[in-house]
Amino acid sequence: MTSVSKVSIRRARRDDVGSIIAMLADDPLGGTRERLGDPMPQAYFDAFERVERDPNIQLVVAEDGEGAVLGCLQLCILPGLSSQGASRGLLEDVRVAKHCRSRGIGEQMVQWAVTEARARGCKLIELLTHNTRVDAQRFYERLGFARSHVGMTVRF
């Protein structure tokens, strides 16, 4: 790590949607799935509203001192019966802007999520990372995550 960029983590706002989609699209997997455009497709704003309405989901961004958005992460708090009724945290859509990698921004975001999930009563955080994302897997292992599960998906 060359230097650490201190960021602040805050709830995403409607006017962050463009920056978030740009990060999701700037990726070997996401590049084929997202659709950029001006104006942004309405589907993204509709999804943002569904996220905002859900009290168990927090979509956050990391911003630097000038207010530039450098990363994003979605934390879902999932109640459930197993593990003696402990809630689980699920991390999704964790991204750091390409020009800002290796500065500890992802680590600050994940640590925010761990703190938040514990405060909300979670005993576990889980995530799926694509088989091809070996750097991400190493990153999460460094933060204490274990490769304990197989992540399986079906797309329609």
Add this chain to the structure above:
Amino acid sequence: MTSVSKVSIRRARRDDVGSIIAMLADDPLGGTRERLGDPMPQAYFDAFERVERDPNIQLVVAEDGEGAVLGCLQLCILPGLSSQGASRGLLEDVRVAKHCRSRGIGEQMVQWAVTEARARGCKLIELLTHNTRVDAQRFYERLGFARSHVGMTVRF
């Protein structure tokens, strides 16, 4: 498969909590995590109420013609921005009672979840299954799921 037992899938009720916990506990991994007792620990009922209050989570059971609970599954519908704002379905706590395995009950539950997730606008269903659950992995592959991701967890 010796024979198929046709089951009906319905929302879990408070008086199913005992049957669900018994299935979660009757398992090499769950056995160490759950706590049975009479009365059932209150934590399970508190968790059941959190699940019931969440409009994006459905905890369902499979019951036979006599009303016996033979399986359970939790489906979470997760809104999010990625994949053009498509929601994702997350399957958790899928269990079939030990004496009823290999009768197509798990398959009926997962097919219910796929139908429900599609009806709720999901383009993807995802799940984590522990590395040791090789039978479960084969089961999901048979139903069209791919081993596309690494499932990573951290417990507190």
